[in-house]
Amino acid sequence: MAEATPTAAPNRANYWLRIEGMTCAGCVNRVGQALESVSGAARAEVNLTTQTARVDALHLPDPQLLVEAVRRVGYEATLLGEPTAGASRTEDRGTATVLRPQRQAIVLALGMGLPVIAIDLLEHTLTGLTPGARFWPRVLQLLLTLLLLRSPAAAPMLVSGLRAALWRVGTMDLLISLGVVTAVLSSALGLFMHHGTAFMHLHAAAMILIFINVGRYLEARARHRTADAVAALMRKIPRTARRVVGERTEEVPLEDVAVGDMLRVVTDEDLPTDGEVVGGVGSVDESMITGESVPVDKEGGDAVSAGTRLASGILTIRASTTGMDTTVARMIRAVQEAQAGRTQMQRLADAVAGVFVPIVVVIAVVTFVGWLLFGGAGGAATGLRSAIAVLVIACPCALGLATPTAVLVATGQAALRGILVRDAAALEAAGRVEVVVLDKTGTLTTGQFGVREMVTAEAAGVTAEQVLRLAASAEQYSTHPLARALVDRARAAGLALNEPHGYEQRTGLGVRAVLDGRQVLVGSAPHLKEAGVDLASLRDAVRRMQSEGRTVVLVAAEGLAMGAIALSDTIRPGASQAVGELKAMGLATAMVTGDQAATAAAVAAAAGIEQVVAQVTPQGKVDRIRAMQAAGRRVAMVGDGTNDAPALAAADAGFAFAAGTEVANAAAHVSLVGSELRLVPLAFRIARQSVRIIKQNLFWAFFYNVVAIP
Known part of the structure; x- marks a missing residue:
């Protein structure tokens, strides 16, 4: 156990705790209130996904007070040191491993619970009306139930309920424990004192445990899948770095890298830290930061970010930030903080959970006392039976299944249409969205x-096809996205490509090659100007293309400008139709991108979106979304890149294409299979319908308890 160290001012510190025993949003609310009640604690953020809590504290005399506060409300807590990138990686476990105990609990609950229920249903058929014939089947029922209570399907809930009782805290586990234990004790009393079937409630105890274990498995599966977003981001950080020491390099663990260290990065490696380029040139794939697929040229003095990939070249960088201060680490924190939030229906559930348990217990006690005082000779037995009925009926089976059943139907329908929804909260949030x-x-x-578009220089006397053929022939062995686009277009047009000789690639500028004995240059304006090519005849066309948000590739042969080729990203089919459907549903639309303003405006106009925000960072996207939320609007985010992950998690509902990055899909609440934008409005229609059904189910669940308990 290690104490957290101050991370801000000397009198202010962040303390991290591992919390054990949290199973629902009500637990999160209770733990958070307990931590914030400690003198000196300013704010507590409790994360159900990671089972951790972070407390911002001022002048906290003893961090152990936080542990004691958590234990007072019925949970276990342990102080941790501040998380690091390495620690987070070592704690990464697969969803299958985490859910194995829950699956085992379901198997045990079904394996021992179903025979108990079957014996109760078939008792008359198996034993007939012979006096005493039902005794041994009921003994078998009792033995199976006792084994069930000692198994992982029930024992953790009973222990949690006992802890809650000792700390005088009302939790769902306490109510479940009271109902199950009372049902078992009354059944044993009825069995051995020959009170007949009046006190036999073993089948009810078995059903409660089966339903609760199934519900908690579904909840745990959805909850732990959210941790995949953080794990995917962590995989962007390499475990080691190549540190420059004098004239040699040495491979060291990432935790040993300090600010100011010189690090060497070669082609196809991920950058280990944020830093500044001090040597070499290269192209860096920054798609996880900006979302743009075109690598960015880097040279001396340029800044680079951890987790980005060096597409070509060799760079020497000076580490400027390490550990949890890097860009990717900040993205991880943004995802974690966003996932710790709760929706409006969850807050309502928290409030109900806080009063539901004590009210039911009070009703059960009043019921027993009332029969005992006014029920006559048989009042005690009738009162006990009625009190047990109150506890068993009031167990949160109906409340617990009201949402999962609706979610199972809705998510099944959505999945058949290529829409994969994470959980009930995602459906609820999507059904209430106002801005996309x-x-x-x-x-x-x-x-x-x-x-x-292709433009030719008049003085060159060539056709557009000839310019394209020159460019594609020179670039045919390059892996750059622009080069691949040129080659694909040429082959689609049926052009025969010549074999390049003397091929030379200059990172960030372009290529040089000899085609049919002619020296050919393909690339940027500086690349051609450096070779003495006069670009005056193409200047106006280039400016126009760039103003339209397009990337321009210039072509020259034997020192003479041949032409210019404009390339741009392709509008996704059905984009304008999908945006139109969203608007028809009363949803406002906006585009937020890290790309240049001109490019963003052109794409937005083609898609029919009026509100455009360009040149924003991943954190800037989060800030935009939170600003809309602060204005009282419910926001959905649709994205596909690693750089979109924080915004996807921060939004009330995050949508990602299944073909997008692993990080984006893990952070999103909804994954769209097939990468078709038409699925977005369809998902909103399904979500709105499911929210209506969930509300109806919750109403009838509450109505059932209100009517059945009296």
């Missing part, structure tokens, strides 16, 4: 570049 924010690259567009 869409990313550009990979969302409104395909993320794949295509040739949009």
Whole structure:
């Protein structure tokens, strides 16, 4: 056990705790209130997914007070040190491993609970009316139930309920424990004192445990899948770094890298830290930060971010931040903080859970006392039976199944249409959305570049096809996205490509090659100007293309400008139709992207979106969404890139294409299979319908308890 260290001012510190025993949003609410009640604690953030809590404290005399506060409300707590990137990675466990105990509990509950229920239903058929014939089947029922109570399907709930009783805290586990234990004790009393079937409630105890275990498995599966977002982001950080020491390099664990260290990164490696380029040139794939698929050229003095990939070249960087201060670590924190939030219906459930248990217990006690005082000779037996009925009937089976059953139906229907929904909270949030924010690259567009326009220089006397053939022939062995787009267009047009000789690629500028004995240059304006090519005849066309948000590739041969080729991302089919459907449903739309303003405006106009925000960072997307939420609007985010993950998690409902990045899909609440934008409005229609059904189910569940308990 280690104490957290101050992370801000000397008198202010963040304390991290591991919390054990939390199973629902009500637990999160209770633990948070307990932590904030400690003198000196300013704010507590409790994360059900990671089973941790972070407390911002001022002048806290003893961190152990936080542990004691958690224990007073019926949970276990342990102080932790502040998490690091390495620690977070070592704690990463697969969903299957985490859910194995829950699956085992379901198997045990079904294996021992179903025979108990079957004996109760078939008792008359098996034993007939012979006096005493039902004794041994009921003994078997009791033995199976006792084994069930000692199994993982019931024992953890009973222990949690006992802890809650000792700390005088009303929890759902306490209510479940009271109902189950009372049903078992009354059944044993009825069995051995020959009171007949009046006190036999073993089948009810078995049903309660089966329903609760199934419900908790579904909840745990949804909850732990949210942790996949953090795990996927962590995988973007390499475990080691290549540190430069004098004239050599040494591979060291990432935890040993300090600010100011010189690090060497080669092609196809992920950058280990944020830093500044001090040597070499290269192209860095920053799609996880900006969402743009075109690598960005880097040279001396340029900043680079941890988790991005060096597409080509060799860089020497000076580490500027390490550990949990890097860009990717900040993205991880943004995802964790967003996932710790709760929806309006969850807050309502918390409030109900806080008063439901004590009210039911009081009603059960009043029922027993009332029969005892006014029920005559048989009042005690009748009162006990009635009190047990209150506890058993009031167990949260109906409340617990009201949402999962609706979710199972809705998510099943959605899945058949290629829409994968994480859980009930995602359906609820999507059904209440008012604004839909869409990313550009990979969302409104395909993320794949295509040739949009070709312009030839008059003095060159060539056709557009000849310019394309020169460019594609020179670039045919390059892996750059723009080069692939040129080659694909040429082959689609049926052009025969020449074999390049003397091929030379200059990172960030372009390529040089000899085709049919002619020196050919393909690339940026600086690349051609450096070789003495006069671009005056193409200047106006290039400016126009760039103003339309397109990337321009210039072509020259033997020192003479041949032409310019404009490329841009491809609008996703059905984008404008999907946006139109969203507007018809009364939803406002906006586009937020890290791309240039001109490019963003062009795509937005094609898709029919009026509100555009360009050149924003991943954190900037989160800030935009939170600003809308602060204004009282419920916001959905649609994205596909790693850079969209914090915004997807921060939104009330996050949508990601299944073909997008692993990080985006893990952070999103809804995954869209098939990468078709038409699924977005369809998902909202299903969500709205499911929210109506959930509300109806909850109404009837409460109505059942209100009517059945009296």
